[in-house]
Amino acid sequence: EPEVTQTPSHQVTQMGQEVILRCVPISNHLYFYWYRQILGQKVEFLVSFYNNEISEKSEIFDDQFSVERPDGSNFTLKIRSTKLEDSAMYFCASKSFRGEAFFGQGTRLTVV
């Protein structure tokens, strides 16, 4: 069964450092997403991406965040200057033509 792959599974970074979270969506999907989940809390929408551009973004997705699909397969989320409150689980998802979203295993980001 096809799956969404995320790397790394865990990232520890110092406050103020840049991090890049990587995702390989399912190959024939066209819509990609980043979500974050602070421990035990809701799954928060960050951004959706279609046709090589952002289609929607949330208030959380400020100038510190960016996404790109550099080579047609990888889909990355960059946080330029991490803050303590960015510590969370980050999930990448891709959406099939039927509408169901497939989530990766997530990257646990810890900012110290």
Add this chain to the structure above:
Amino acid sequence: GQQVMQIPQYQHVQEGEDFTTYCNSSTTLSNIQWYKQRPGGHPVFLIQLVKSGEVKKQKRLTFQFGEAKKNSSLHITATQTTDVGTYFCAGFTGGGNKLTFGTGTQLKVEL
């Protein structure tokens, strides 16, 4: 902005008891999806409902989409320990690509 609330936030049941979680959106949804997240895991798609008043069943799980397309429910009959996890509803609004998740209901099943 759109808000999707679920109640209850937590539910502890004895194995064999039934369980229901309710989902309410502040705006009309084009469709509703349900996901299950096991402890330490990622959300896994369960089902999608599209039509007003639609009811779908998956074994012991029954899903309903409200007539006004603003609410939904998930009912589990005779819970088992494998049902443990957090159940999220999620919805798209209009023609948008933003899938908004509900607040989730955490289910614990005790023997």
